[in-house]
Amino acid sequence: MVRPSLEIGSIIDGFQIEDCLHLGGMATLWSVSRPGSTMPMLMKVPKFEEGEDPAAIVSFEMEQMILPRLSGVHVPKFVAAGDFAVQPYIVMERIIGKTLLARLPELPLPYAEVAEIGVKVATALNDLHRQHVFHLDVKPSNIMFRSTGEAVLIDFGLSHHQQLPDLMQEEFRLPYGTAPYMAPEQLLSIRNDSRSDVFALGVLLYFFSTGVRPFGESETMRGMRRRLWRDPEPPRRLKPNYPAWLQEIVLRCIEIEPAWRYPTVSQVAFDLSHQSEVKLTARSERLRRDPFTTVLRRRFNPDLTKPIERPERAATELASAPIVAVAIDLAEGSASLGNALRIAAEQILATLPSARLACLNVLKQSRIAIDTALDEQGHNKHIDRLIALRHWAEPLKLEDRHLTVHVLEAFDPASAILEFAQANRIDHILIGARQNSLLRKLLGSVSAKVAAEAPCTVTVVRPSRLEESEKSPAQDEPTPKESSV
Amino acid sequence: MLIAIFADIHANRQAFSACLAQARNHGAERIVLLGDYVGYGADPEWTVTTVMDLVDKGAVAVLGNHDSAIGNRREQLNMEAQIVIEWTRGELGQSQRQFLADLPLTREDDDRLFVHAEASNPKSWIYVQHIENAAHSMMATSANITFCGHIHKPALYSMSALAKMTAFTPTTDVAVQLLPGRRWLAVLGSVGQPRDGNPAASYLMLDTEKREVTYCRAPYDVEQAAAQIRKKGLPIRLAERLFVGK
Numbered sequence: 121m122v123r124p125s126l127e128i129g130s131i132i133d134g135f136q137i138e139d140c141l142h143l144g145g146m147a148t149l150w151s152v153s154r155p156g157s158t159m160p161m162l163m164k165v166p167k168f169e170e171g172e173d174p175a176a177i178v179s180f181e182m183e184q185m186i187l188p189r190l191s192g193v194h195v196p197k198f199v200a201a202g203d204f205a206v207q208p209y210i211v212m213e214r215i216i217g218k219t220l221l222a223r224l225p226e227l228p229l230p231y232a233e234v235a236e237i238g239v240k241v242a243t244a245l246n247d248l249h250r251q252h253v254f255h256l257d258v259k260p261s262n263i264m265f266r267s268t269g270e271a272v273l274i275d276f277g278l279s280h281h282q283q284l285p286d287l288m289q290e291e292f293r294l295p296y297g298t299a300p301y302m303a304p305e306q307l308l309s310i311r312n313d314s315r316s317d318v319f320a321l322g323v324l325l326y327f328f329s330t331g332v333r334p335f336g337e338s339e340t341m342r343g344m345r346r347r348l349w350r351d352p353e354p355p356r357r358l359k360p361n362y363p364a365w366l367q368e369i370v371l372r373c374i375e376i377e378p379a380w381r382y383p384t385v386s387q388v389a390f391d392l393s394h395q396s397e398v399k400l401t402a403r404s405e406r407l408r409r410d411p412f413t414t415v416l417r418r419r420f421n422p423d424l425t426k427p428i429e430r431p432e433r434a435a436t437e438l439a440s441a442p443i444v445a446v447a448i449d450l451a452e453g454s455a456s457l458g459n460a461l462r463i464a465a466e467q468i469l470a471t472l473p474s475a476r477l478a479c480l481n482v483l484k485q486s487r488i489a490i491d492t493a494l495d496e497q498g499h500n501k502h503i504d505r506l507i508a509l510r511h512w513a514e515p516l517k518l519e520d521r522h523l524t525v526h527v528l529e530a531f532d533p534a535s536a537i538l539e540f541a542q543a544n545r546i547d548h549i550l551i552g553a554r555q556n557s558l559l560r561k562l563l564g565s566v567s568a569k570v571a572a573e574a575p576c577t578v579t580v581v582r583p584s585r586l587e588e589s590e591k592s593p594a595q596d597e598p599t600p601k602e603s604s605v
Numbered sequence: 606m607l608i609a610i611f612a613d614i615h616a617n618r619q620a621f622s623a624c625l626a627q628a629r630n631h632g633a634e635r636i637v638l639l640g641d642y643v644g645y646g647a648d649p650e651w652t653v654t655t656v657m658d659l660v661d662k663g664a665v666a667v668l669g670n671h672d673s674a675i676g677n678r679r680e681q682l683n684m685e686a687q688i689v690i691e692w693t694r695g696e697l698g699q700s701q702r703q704f705l706a707d708l709p710l711t712r713e714d715d716d717r718l719f720v721h722a723e724a725s726n727p728k729s730w731i732y733v734q735h736i737e738n739a740a741h742s743m744m745a746t747s748a749n750i751t752f753c754g755h756i757h758k759p760a761l762y763s764m765s766a767l768a769k770m771t772a773f774t775p776t777t778d779v780a781v782q783l784l785p786g787r788r789w790l791a792v793l794g795s796v797g798q799p800r801d802g803n804p805a806a807s808y809l810m811l812d813t814e815k816r817e818v819t820y821c822r823a824p825y826d827v828e829q830a831a832a833q834i835r836k837k838g839l840p841i842r843l844a845e846r847l848f849v850g851k
Binding site for chain 1: 761763765766771772773776779781782784785786787
């Protein structure tokens with residue numbers, strides 16, 4: 121087969137080759153242009169010569185299958201693919217700027233910045249998982265940022281698509297990935313667990329906040345396998361001032377057993393952005409590694425170190441760990457609605473044991489008067505609301521790590537709820553609807569606006585009519601001053 | 606071009622009608638039939654007539670082991686299948702039996718091979734149960750893409766240039782591009798008697814321009830198909846298994 125020679129200035133299928141951006145082990149990257157196209161583009165050309173690593177071909181095939189199916193701001197936009205028989209290539213959007221690898225000399229970064237980067241990367245991974253793809257090679261050199269701030273994941277050559285054949289599966293007996301970031305199960309050639317990306321994200325957070333790679337840099341199989349039984353030093357041992365919330369998050373991400381990690385990346389993002397709400401377990405206080413006896417037990421536990429068949433974590437299973445937000449009206453007389461909401465929440469939690477509940481209340485700000493944080497009796501309204509929310513949730517008997525409470529201060533309750541849902545990648549909103557309300561007539565319905573504009577599923581809950589009619593309607597009407605959602 | 610491919614119809618009129626209607630809705634321009642038109646089901650006469658009609662209009666059809674058993678008493682079948690074949694012989698007319706007897710074991714079209722069971726020895730009706738059977742079949746043909754049925758469970762195998770194999774259970778309605786750098790074996794599920802736990806009729810759509818295959822499912826009136834099996838006095842289990850797709 122005749123291949124067109126690739127050099128600066130040559131034209132392939134209308135794409136003009138400009139600069140060589142990167143000469144890698146598996147592929148060469150060229151910047152390319154095409155008349156009429158303003159988007160910066162790059163062409164990825166795999167190395168196909170005799171004696172080259174066959175992984176180069178297979179990972180290129182995987183990327184060729186996966187990239188055209190991905191969409192959104194967190195991946196480079198797919199442009200074109202070349203005919204395999206003539207000149208294999210992929211043309212995609214070129215993200216301007218440097219990868220996260222460029223930050224390595226600055227490590228360790230301030231904790232707040234690590235959390236901010238973590239939220240962005242977790243948000244990008246969440247978008248990828250939603251599209252049935254597990255990246256499986258999350259590391260600084262595969263992460264870039266748009267000028268608008270969003271993280272972009274690049275290089276899907278080692279990724280797994282839940283709905284497409286996994287060409288890497290039988291091709292190699294050795295696991296492929298990047299040694300410091302590879303999850304223990306990847307070493308056992310398990311490629312269908314989204315929590316491997318949670319692990320890699322945890323390694324990244326650990327490394328960026330301490331300057332030390334938790335599992336070292338060893339690339340020998342023996343060195344890498346140690347992570348199947350040996351846990352890393354807790355960050356607090358390296359940095360005594362290390363925040364407990366961050367240690368909790370990081371160590372939970374890099375648990376050896378996938379089931380002990382966060383079930384989804386969106387839950388990692390949630391905790392990173394609500395530091396004061398992170399449930400601090402014994403993990404957060406640890407100052408030393410697991411005792412030798414524990415390590416030995418793991419070392420010789422065949423279940424942990426032998427490859428075992430694990431069924432595909434189906435999309436339905438990922439969806440079984442949603443973040444559910446309940447908007448709760450704490451006003452006087454809204455008890456029946458509060459009960460109805462609690463029952464609705466209970467039903468969701470009963471079927472989805474890994475779900476998290478975020479209880480919201482909007483503390484309405486007056487547009488005119490300057491609000492004071494204290495009410496007439498001198499109570500702090502914000503704190504009172506938090507206590508009331510916990511009280512509302514108490515009958516659900518949720519473990520702390522499944523429950524967070526949030527008081528949002530805003531002029532417009534509907535917008536506040538919508539913004540919260542957007543920012544926290546909420547999967548489902550539960551909200552009550554008041555009926556026959558004079559207030560609703562005057563101000564418009566909060567639940568209707570939330571239901572119409574939310575980026576996720578919304579369930580509008582009403583107390584049964586029977587229960588309602590037992591009371592006079594006036595009882596359920598909060599006065600405008602106390603109105604809240 | 607969009608080609609709809611059907612395997613193991615097994616005289617299930619309700620299932621085949623539903624698949625044909627859905628495939629035409631999806632824009633199917635050609636039809637390929639991978640054998641086993643009769644056996645197990647209660648409507649062999651209608652099914653074979655429909656297949657003959659489709660072939661008249663340009664459809665490609667190959668022979669399955671149940672079709673072969675109609676004229677060839679040496680074909681080995683399990684007890685239930687045998688009972689139904691004996692009953693079917695009395696249902697089909699001369700021209701229909703002749704049509705089945707004349708069907709080829711394989712058909713090639715461009716870089717594609719159509720065969721009922723697998724390519725290494727089409728007459729032996731070997732099941733593609735494992736990656737090894739798939740590799741065996743792919744080694745035996747120069748076709749880039751082989752389509753077969755026989756096992757009643759959808760699967761998609763690929764072989765790289767270095768003869769490394771991958772196996773995959775297809776996701777319904779998700780198109781998979783058959784990359785030209787490797788060779789493929791697409792095993793179809795069954796129209797008339799699915800055995801992958803999903804009772805809906807199974808077939809495949811091939812987009813020749815995009816080199817994409819999509820495994821499709823068509824829900825159909827299982828109740829009616831099962832009622833016909835009972836009414837004709839065929840083994841009850843053949844009716845029952847349709848409800849669970851096992």
